[in-house]
Amino acid sequence: MKKYKHLFFDLDHTLWDFDNNTAEAIEEIYTIFNISQWSFFTFNDFINVFNEVNNILWDKFNHGKIDRMELRQHRFPMILTRLGVDERVIPTGIGEKYLELSPKKSKVLPFTHEILEYLKPNYQLHIISNGFDDVQHSKLEAAKIHHYFDKIVTSDSSNFRKPQKEIFEFAMEVAGATRANAIMIGDNVDTDITGAQNAKMDHIFFNPNKITHTLNVTHEIESLQQIMNIL
């Protein structure tokens, strides 16, 4: 079996429970900004359109089509106009409030603490995330998992984005890792898995929703607990 020394984790949807944490933040936004004043859509519509728009914007960001400012500025105007709200009455500060609330959420996916505790004595653990420095550090602290990680590489600190091979190469360099002793663990076929393949790194595809794909992956797991069978 290959001897790995450095494990590079994705953060959102891999360790940090993006869906549940976001739902909590969106619920608070719904109350604070009195979103129910627009009675022609429900809270469920709001969260569904949030997820839809957020995915579209992140996909554009991941592929360099928009920058951080555009992602942050366009999110809520896009969501609310899609739901039929007049652009001129969209409350100011809603995007900022979301950015303040969301990174303070602490839920992690099942077995996050257990697997990090299991791995920590034998490996150096790092993060490679397309998120932003301030936000990702807050999430790691809120979830009480910051101390497990040595290097935290983001799109900010590297100036590259997954699936670009350069962000993986940058991360390996700052961590003192090589392709021979490093493995990437992430949930996203496009950014994490194709990215790791671009960088010729071994990888573990965390696929809790059992999506079908045609990629030839190094390992695939449905639960983080299954990392124990590999590492």
Ligand SMILES: [Mg+2]
């Ligand atoms: Mg992810």
